[in-house]
Amino acid sequence: MNRKSSRRSFLKSTSAVAAAAALPAPAVWSPAKAQARQETILAVTEYGPNNFDIHGVGTNRPGYEVSWNCYDRLMSHAKKTLPDGSSSYDRDTFIPELAEEWNLTDTSVTFKLRKDARFHDGTAITARDVKWSFDRAVTVGGFPTFQMKAGSLEKPEQFVVVDDRTLRVDFIRKDNLTMPDLAVIVPAVYHSELVKKSATDKDPWGLEYTKTNIAGGGAYKVTRWQAGTEVVFERNEDWKSGPLPKAKRIVWRQVPSAGNRRALMERGDADISFDLPNKDFAELKQTGKVNVVTNLIGNGIGYIGMNCKNPPFNNVKVRQAVAYAIPYQKIMDAVLFGLAGPMYGGTRGHTQVAWPQPHPYTTDMARAKALMTEAGYAEGFETTLSFDLGFAVVNEPLCVLVQESLAQIGIKVTINKVPGSNWRAELLKKEMPLISNFFSGWLDYPEYFFFWCYHGQNAVFNTMSYQDKDMDALIDAARKAAAEGDTAAYQTSVKGFVDKSFAEVPRIPLFQPTLSAALQKNISGYTYWFHRQLDYRSLVKA
Amino acid sequence: MTDIAAGKPQAHATGLVATISHIRYVLGDNRVTAFAFGLFVLIVLAALFGPLIVPYDALASNTSVALRPPSLSHWFGTDQLGRDVFSRVIVATRLDLLIAIASVALVFLMGGLAGVAAGFFGGWTDRIVGRIADTIMAFPLFVLAMGIVAALGNTVQNIVLATAIVNFPLYARVARAEANVRREAGFVQAARLSGNGEWRILLGHILPNIMPIMIVQMSLTMGYAILNAAGLSFIGLGVRPPTPEWGIMVAEGAAFMVSGEWWIAFFPGLALMVAVFCFNLLGDGLRDIVDPQRRT
Amino acid sequence: MLSMTLKRLAIALPSLVGVVIVTFVLTRALPGDPAAYFAGPAATKEAIEQIRSRLGLDRPLPLQFVRYVSDLARGDLGVSLTTGQPVAAEIRTRLPASAELTLLGLIVSMSIAVPLGILAATTPGSFIDHACRVLTTAGVSLPVFFTGLILVYVFYYLLGWAPAPLGRLDIFFSAPPQVTGFYLIDSAIAGDGAVLLASLKQLILPALTLAIFSLAPIARMTRASMLAVLASDFVRTARASGLAPFTVIVTYAFRNAMLPVVTTLGMVFSFLLGANVLVEKVFAWPGIGSYAVEALIASDFAPVQGFVLTMAIMYVALNLLIDLLYGLIDPRVRLEA
Secondary structure (H helix, E strand, O other): OHHHHHHOOHHHHHHHHHHHHHOOOOOOOOHHHHHHHHHEEEEEEOOOOOOOOOOOOOOOHHHHHHHHHHOOOOEEEEEEEOOOOOEEEEEEEEEEOOEEEEEEOOOEEEEEEOOOOEOOOOOEOOHHHHHHHHHHHHHOOOHHHHHHHOOOOOOHHHEEEEEOOEEEEEOOOOOOOHHHHOOOOOOOOOOHHHHHHOOOOOOOOOHHHHHHOOOOOOOEEEEEEEOOOEEEEEEOOOOOOOOOOOOOEEEEEEOOOHHHHHHHHHOOOOOEEOOOOHHHHHHHHHHOOOEEEEEEOOOEEEEEEEOOOOOOOOOHHHHHHHHHHOOHHHHHHHHOOOOEEEOOOOOOOOOOOOOOOOOOOOOOHHHHHHHHHHOOOOOOEEEEEEEEHHHHHHHHHHHHHHHHHHHOOOEEEEEEEEOHHHHHHHHHHOOOOEEEEEEEOOOOOHHHHHHHHOOOOOOOOOOOOOOOHHHHHHHHHHHHHHHHOOHHHHHHHHHHHHHHHHHHOOEEEEEEEEEEEEEOOOEEOOEEOOOOOOOHHHOEEO | OOOOOOOOOOOOOOOHHHHHHHHHHHHHHOHHHHHHHHHHHHHHHHHHHHHHHOOOOOOOOOHHHOOOOOOOOOOOOEOOOOOEHHHHHHHHHHHHHHHHHHHHHHHHHHHHHHHHHHHHHOHHHHHHHHHHHHHHHHOOHHHHHHHHHHHHOOOHHHHHHHHHHHHHHHHHHHHHHHHHHHOOOHHHHHHHHOOOOHHHHHHHHHHHHHHHHHHHHHHHHHHHHHHHHHHHHHOOOOOOOOOOOHHHHHHHHHHHHOOOOOHHHHHHHHHHHHHHHHHHHHHHHHHHHHOHHHOO | OHHHHHHHHHHHHHHHHHHHHHHHHHHHOOOOOHHHHHHOOOOOHHHHHHHHHHOOOOOOHHHHHHHHHHHHHOOOOOEOOOOOOEHHHHHHHHHHHHHHHHHHHHHHHHHHHHHHHHHHHHOOOOHHHHHHHHHHHHHHHOOHHHHHHHHHHHHHHHOOOOOOOOOOOOOOOOOOOOOOOOHHHHHHHHOOHHHHHHHHHHHHHHHHHHHHHHHHHHHHHHHHHHHHHHOOHHHHHHHHOOOOHHHHHHHHHHHHHHHHHHHHHHHHHHHHHHHHHHHHHHHOOOOHHHHHHHHHHOOOHHHHHHHHHHHHHHHHHHHHHHHHHHHHHOHHHHHHO
């Protein structure tokens, strides 16, 4: 050993060690293992859940996925096939889940529950459970309460138990977002008796219990969870709220390195990967080893936001100058690898009743410089461009390109990486002059997006602190018209606020991001959902 | 990765001529050290003149040639934004060297002086310095560095500071041991008899006397300082983009490794390795010069 | 013996107290705002303040510290925000993963570095000596994350020899029943050869990465202590008595030279456990290092505090153990103490 290792170069000897150990690996699976593999779908992503309950405090996105697959809602969305052949949820069609039918009137909606629906422990699901769950969502505070409010679901009194199988939801105002909001993740149905057992004075809604336990009746059960490493789901064989899912077992592993996730996909070791960088998806698409499904994220926009409260960005001319100085095409090619919808170069005067849609700016340095001069900043100025370090893959190259481009019109930009944990707190302060950020709304309606991002109520998503009376009037008018079904007024208002947002550009939409999934060729049934997480129920492994 | 063994009293060959001839002897005898010295000269040249000689602007993007493999026009290929990797690697030398030198100088000021004082005065000074060093040693060092940079903000200054703090115990211990064995040495007694104050003896006599050993220590920690800064960059606590820095370039390139664009991470990684390698070998070689008996 | 142990513990105590205080202050200085994080994406300022008081974060720092210490006294390390799990439980499950990896790395490293060191010591100044020095120095000059990435790229991606870098076990195996928490030992106890092999395969690349990094200190120490021993009188006597060089080196010199090497190992082990942080990140290893990094980036106080404290206690315990062992092996040390 001594002599040998001294003669060889070190690298050779280490590779020999690795090879020797790797050789006895049998490439053949035992029949039992092959069977297990056949029935198991292996998904790999960067992060795993921190909480199984979407009502919980600080539940992360992967936690939403657990909730979606392990709990039922009264209704869900039907699916539709998009022009490119991929499958997506259908925003406008609701299908029964826990409720088998419902009756919608101007003042309320009444749901009739399935007779045979049961929680995982076999207890029948009753309307009392539904009411308790909804009461919980509107009172517990934080994200669930906020989301319920978005559909005018605000008070426990709105939810009335008519009998064991019937629940009525009374409207406090007419709002066309109420029905869609009852089909998002938050109004999940919990096993009220089970959770109440674990409730305490300090924790009246049993949040501690549901954090690590499933108290629902959804299509999957969690059988193993090692935080930060893996979650294992088994199919609920008694699920009645839809056709029995095909996949018996889902293993969800967390693999922090994107390179490793890609390697796992390419070598066929993992079945599905979700959050790869765009570049990897673009290349996987080209090589054709695995299927890549790409969908535009509904109501989502990546943008540069400018703080409208403080100089110099309180000057509309400066904002327009910046909008003309963004290297849109470069960002599209080098940062997003073409996997995004362009949000620039629209035709002026052809505004659609839709959102997102392209704005009329293009990269035009001469105009940008002229606007800077008009604004009185011919000499330029210095500022800071901040981004969330958690999304550095896109943000970092993007900000470097923007920095380089803005330097040409005299704006000296320092790039500021904000750790993900601090991003929200920084946004709330609303003091960052220039940011690169992303927002998407679950409910895919223009007025919903504008209400959160441009309205003078100055919600946290109005990251620019943009406040304008006329804008508020247009947004409010659109919401009112939508509730009343006044199509003409709705169209005028939507066009109005879109035009205004383009003219005053408090934020510059750069692109509509996409959500891609890489799937092995034998996996089918992948569907795009508004929540941008996996729905295991439709997945099939051939 | 240096040894922490305390030194023994040495009678050093003095006189400039003797030293130079000794250096020549060691370099001539030890080709490895000569090689490391050559590398060191190259690195210093790159740090001084790098920005003047590189073929491309290290910051200028050119998305039309993004992600090109190494070629005649781009020796080390190009990165995601079409920047020339060769130019960036060369330009980064200055910053990485600066981080290393600054952190080593800082830790010498903090740890070296504290250690000398502890070794010389003993008593409470010794106990306090010892406790501080013990406490720092009990930390997982890299995580401590991470914590400092995360808490104070990721700037070059804080990276330097964190690296210096993490190395504090090493310097304090070596300096303490060296000063301790000299506190009653003949030249110290002589200085004391001729009426010098304690501080004067400490700074004017002891410190210069242990400088050679401290310099060896510094050379050996230079490499560690660069690795530490690179590790911090790798987990996202590095310098601000688009500043070229080896660690951050490896971190960025890591994502491209699996898709076959190995050059983005490989060349900065190689530069990093060569620099650290050079400082380590040089440290060994310097030790031979300063202290031939302790050659390991 | 007992009094020495107690004395050593008394000396270590202030360091541990220092670690607890510094970690507390450092984590509170992290830029993140846990209240804003907890409050969710759409929270108003009032909602965040509400959460802040619920988490006890609105109280003055000294009060928070008192509460932290009293929790600590009860063995409660708090709950992680990002994973939602009690920190003590997570450290318990993750520590064996890190320790197993580090130990194996150390064993691999020793099996390469010790022969190298001996070889270098027997022929000081030769080409072999220089080659050993260059080789081990090259190993320690490589950033561990870079070594790890390259190993994954070559052995998993290009050659397909190594299994996917997916943590401790392939997906279709389940962990052996827990005895020690070391999969290699537990699967051997359970008599499950397949799991033993599978976990060994997962271990090889990360262990190799760590081994490459730790070659230098071990090889250097071996070389130095071998040199010293080889120059000693009893070896000269053995040589003079006409014993074969191989016998002299292995039976006489090596045994005596190992003592300082074993001491170095303790230092290297605790050093490696820290260097693990980056290796674990590359190999998706569910150890405490990766846990601490994630937590630190997310400004998640509790796991960072728990991790640092665990490591500090281990460091102190390890040093104590080495001192005691050293005293047992070499009576002279005890006399001096």
